[in-house]
Amino acid sequence: xxxxxxxxxxxxxxxxxxxxxxxxxxxxxxxxxxxxxxxxxxxxxxxxxxxxxxxxxxxxxxxxxxxxxxxxxxxxxxxxxxxxxxxxxxxxxxxxxxxxxxxxxxxxxxxxxxxxxxxxxxxxxxxxxxxxxxxxxxxxxxxxxxxxxxxxxxxxxxxxxxxxxxxxxxxxxxxxxxxxxxxxxxxxxxxxxxxxxxxxxxx
Amino acid sequence: xxxxxxxxxxxxxxxxxxxxxxxxxxxxxxxxxxxxxxxxxxxxxxxxxxxxxxxxxxxxxxxxxxxxxxxxxxxxxxxxxxxxxxxxxxxxxxxxxxxxxxxxxxxxxxxxxxxxxxxxxxxxxxxxxxxxxxxxxxxxxxxxxxxxxxxxxxxxxxxxxxxxxxxxxxxxxxxxxxxxxxxxxxxxxxxxxxxxxxxxxxxxxxxxxxxx
Numbered sequence: 414x415x416x417x418x419x420x421x422x423x424x425x426x427x428x429x430x431x432x433x434x435x436x437x438x439x440x441x442x443x444x445x446x447x448x449x450x451x452x453x454x455x456x457x458x459x460x461x462x463x464x465x466x467x468x469x470x471x472x473x474x475x476x477x478x479x480x481x482x483x484x485x486x487x488x489x490x491x492x493x494x495x496x497x498x499x500x501x502x503x504x505x506x507x508x509x510x511x512x513x514x515x516x517x518x519x520x521x522x523x524x525x526x527x528x529x530x531x532x533x534x535x536x537x538x539x540x541x542x543x544x545x546x547x548x549x550x551x552x553x554x555x556x557x558x559x560x561x562x563x564x565x566x567x568x569x570x571x572x573x574x575x576x577x578x579x580x581x582x583x584x585x586x587x588x589x590x591x592x593x594x595x596x597x598x599x600x601x602x603x604x605x606x607x608x609x610x611x612x613x614x615x616x
Numbered sequence: 617x618x619x620x621x622x623x624x625x626x627x628x629x630x631x632x633x634x635x636x637x638x639x640x641x642x643x644x645x646x647x648x649x650x651x652x653x654x655x656x657x658x659x660x661x662x663x664x665x666x667x668x669x670x671x672x673x674x675x676x677x678x679x680x681x682x683x684x685x686x687x688x689x690x691x692x693x694x695x696x697x698x699x700x701x702x703x704x705x706x707x708x709x710x711x712x713x714x715x716x717x718x719x720x721x722x723x724x725x726x727x728x729x730x731x732x733x734x735x736x737x738x739x740x741x742x743x744x745x746x747x748x749x750x751x752x753x754x755x756x757x758x759x760x761x762x763x764x765x766x767x768x769x770x771x772x773x774x775x776x777x778x779x780x781x782x783x784x785x786x787x788x789x790x791x792x793x794x795x796x797x798x799x800x801x802x803x804x805x806x807x808x809x810x811x812x813x814x815x816x817x818x819x820x821x822x823x824x825x826x827x828x
Contacts, residue, residue: 427723433716440709
């Protein structure tokens with residue numbers, strides 16, 4: 414429901430996993446198989462030779478250090494910035510706005526209805542039910558349009574389809590009040606609270 | 617609200633055709649998120665890159681290295697099998713490979729959660745409903761218990777992606793009609809209209825429970 418970049422996560426995790434797996438396998442092979450060691454010597458020796466030649470040719474005039482180090486540092490800083498941006502993308506998407514419409518009436522301005530309206534109203538309506546151990550309502554922003562997520566924790570033995578139908582009636586009433594169709598996701602879940610509470614006997 | 621019943625059904629449980637793509641939302645809800653693993657991976661890269669920045673920055677201004685001179689480190693890596701006990705090297709490699717495998721599998725595997733999509737009672741136009749398998753199991757267990765006329769302890773239901781397995785231990789001396797239980801379970805599943813639809817199976821154990 415939130416806007417976690419699922420595909421990006423998968424791609425980056427796969428790339429990182431492949432790199433780490435490759436490095437680890439190389440180290441294991443180096444430690445166990447002698448021919449790999451000699452191959453590694455010739456290959457990495459050549460590579461390191463060319464890299465150090467590059468560093469030597471990019472020295473500051475008159476000083477022993479290469480300005481390539483500054484480039485390396487900047488590149489790593491950019492990588493750090495990207496990683497921070499990646500972390501910041503996770504789990505975003507909660508919003509506070511249920512509806513925002515232009516009001517064509519006489520008073521100028523827009524009408525905005527906060528997510529708290531739906532959350533409070535639904536929680537109030539679901540509070541006294543004996544077949545529910547808990548319920549939470551959250552407003553999300555899915556690609557620019559508001560959506561509701563209703564999480565229900567029914568007691569053991571409650572038929573989920575009947576519960577969903579009843580909550581759906583409540584949502585219809587809410588839509589009539591708000592005057593706008595809101596996409597809704599109902600999640601009927603189980604948790605520690607439902608597992609260890611008494612079963613609902615009479616319905 | 618103006619959409620017809622047929623188009624609602626075609627919308628796989630979501631009655632709203634406008635607004636966001638409900639199929640995507642439902643997919644998100646039935647598949648696990650990689651947010652935690654991603655944050656761990658990003659922090660790992662951050663720490664490594666931070667050390668790299670420190671070392672290369674120190675080197676660029678001509679100061680002595682903090683932990684190890686980059687050239688020395690590279691030289692050590694080049695003549696690697698020498699200079700370190702092979703057991704330690706293999707252990708480091710093994711740990712790195714395990715970590716990489718965890719990340720790789722997290723990135724590749726489908727990551728399905730134990731949840732079903734509920735298409736609901738036909739014609740009623742439900743919003744998108746996702747149900748934990750545990751809730752489905754407890755609902756079916758109640759129905760099977762009533763059909764078999766046993767106590768709750770004697771029924772165990774396992775719900776997986778494509779199968780519902782109902783285990784009934786009858787009370788000793790009171791036979792349980794497996795077909796009746798199966799009929800009740802099937803009726804309950806037909807009302808739920810789970811997606812993907814699981815196939816029910818009833819298993820009545822040959823040994824009974826005494827004094828239940």
